[in-house]
Amino acid sequence: MISRKSQKIKQALVSYKNAIPPAKTVEEARTRMDIFGNRDKGALESMIEPVQNEKIRGEWLRCGEADPGKAILYLHGGAFITGSSQSARRLALHIAKAAQCQVFTLEYRLAPEYPFPAALEDTVAAYQWLLGQGILPEGLLLAGESAGGGLAVSAMLALREARLKLPAGAVLITPWADLSVGEEERSLKADRDPWYHPDAIESKAAGLYAGERDVCDPLISPVYADLSALPPILIQTAGDDVLYEDSLKLYDRGKKAGVDMHMELWEGIWRVWRQFAAKSPEAEEAVSEIGEFSKYQLKIGCATRFCTSDNNAFP
Numbered sequence: 001m002i003s004r005k006s007q008k009i010k011q012a013l014v015s016y017k018n019a020i021p022p023a024k025t026v027e028e029a030r031t032r033m034d035i036f037g038n039r040d041k042g043a044l045e046s047m048i049e050p051v052q053n054e055k056i057r058g059e060w061l062r063c064g065e066a067d068p069g070k071a072i073l074y075l076h077g078g079a080f081i082t083g084s085s086q087s088a089r090r091l092a093l094h095i096a097k098a099a100q101c102q103v104f105t106l107e108y109r110l111a112p113e114y115p116f117p118a119a120l121e122d123t124v125a126a127y128q129w130l131l132g133q134g135i136l137p138e139g140l141l142l143a144g145e146s147a148g149g150g151l152a153v154s155a156m157l158a159l160r161e162a163r164l165k166l167p168a169g170a171v172l173i174t175p176w177a178d179l180s181v182g183e184e185e186r187s188l189k190a191d192r193d194p195w196y197h198p199d200a201i202e203s204k205a206a207g208l209y210a211g212e213r214d215v216c217d218p219l220i221s222p223v224y225a226d227l228s229a230l231p232p233i234l235i236q237t238a239g240d241d242v243l244y245e246d247s248l249k250l251y252d253r254g255k256k257a258g259v260d261m262h263m264e265l266w267e268g269i270w271r272v273w274r275q276f277a278a279k280s281p282e283a284e285e286a287v288s289e290i291g292e293f294s295k296y297q298l299k300i301g302c303a304t305r306f307c308t309s310d311n312n313a314f315p
Contacts, residue, residue, distance in 0.1 A: 002268040006280045010240075010270055013195070022200035026112065026208075029201050030082045047093065056126045057107040059085040061092050066102045070139040070298050071130055073123075073167075074105045075155075077146030077272065079176070079205035080119060081111050088145075091275050095143065095171075098291025100300055103143075104130065108151070115211030116220055123155040127167070137165040141294055145272050146243065147205075149175025149235075153222040153250070156230050169232040169297035171290050174271050177246040178223045179206040179215040192240040195271045223249040232260040234293045236286055238269040264289060 002010075023029035049060040072095065076088035085105040096103040108122035130140060144152040149172035159166055187198040197203070206215055218225030223246065233254060237247035247263060254261040269282055276283045295301055 002266075003281045006269065006276075006282050013270070017195075017197060022197040024199075024201055026081050026201055030078075030084075030110075033078055033082045033087045034084055036087065047096075048089070051104070056122065056129050057085075058126065059089070059105050059107075061089065061096050061103045061105065063093065063097050064100070066096075066100060067139075067300065068102070069135055070101055070300060071135050072096070072099060072101055072103045072141045072143050072171075072294060073126060073130060074103050075108070075123060075142070075144030075148030075151045076105060077144070077148050077173075077176075078110075079202040080147045080151075080209035081202065081205045083110070083147070088148075091145065091173075091272070094278075094287045095290055095294070098287045099294035099298070100291070101141075101294060101298060111205070111209040111211070116209055116213055116217075119151055119209075120154050120158055120219060123151055124158050124162075127155065127159065128164075138168050139298060140167040141169050141171065141298055142167050143171040143173070143290070143294075144175070145173035147176045147209075149173055150177040150179075150222055150246075153177060153225070153227070153230075153233075154219045157219060157222060157225050157227075160229060166229075166231050169234070169293070170230075171293060172233060172235045172247070172250070173290075174237050174241050174243045175235065175246055175250060176243050177221060177250045179210060179221045181245070186242045193242045193270055196242045223253055225253075226257060227254045227259050228257040230254065230257075230259045232297060233262070234290065235261070235263040236290070237263065237265055238271055239265065239267040240269060241271040243271060262293075 023032055047061055047063050051058050074088060074092045076083040085107045088105045092103045092105050106123060106126045109118040142152040142155060152170050152172060156166055183198060183203050210220055213220060215221055216224050235247050235251055237244050251261050251263045266282055
């Protein structure tokens, strides 16, 4: 049974979804997502450092003193067609505080203007740019929510194929990892997931992102990939999330490949509930777990809960 605070938040989100017509165009969906994620910009202004050059665009989020030699590369959600550094700010800042680490939120190119592999290319470029800033691979961790979670896995696969050293680990927040699942199957949980509407433009996003490529391409849907030799991975998922099955598939795939996998499931909770870490006990607990995993893998201080593992993996 989830807390009363989380129940109220979920009820409010469901009421909003039922009262507001779903976004029918990419432009409308993008505007809505940025408004939601950017509502605290004034309070965050001093922590934001925009970055834009010929290769990447994004934002540094820093709070307090953090080791400049360590960072989390954060990949926003939005079904590959919406989302930005603005929409990621709230959750990324919660993670930065919990992990005691600076976070870089990447503004990767979006479909349909830029279908696959644009987002993947931008992520690999950002990873290499961070290395060029003096951050070693063992001081880097990938994190992402929804589409960003699947993208984090795809990026590690691309880095492995390029024979580049992989990051210290990855945090996948309700990852969208199987783009082959049809709209009808996703819609089975639509009444329980306050973020998903079967008539919204996001429900068509798989085809918009894949373009002319097969949605079962392992770099598009990493549940079909060979995940061997990837670093430790933490997956967080929720029972009332249309992407719940993706997390299970990815976890099983990783375990069979010998990856140090850890999955946390919250029953009765909805997708990306961590956005409400200041108001929901379950969200605060989830963000705290992300922080502990991140500190453990990046060797920030001593995440004492996990310092006794023989193989340096999150139990």
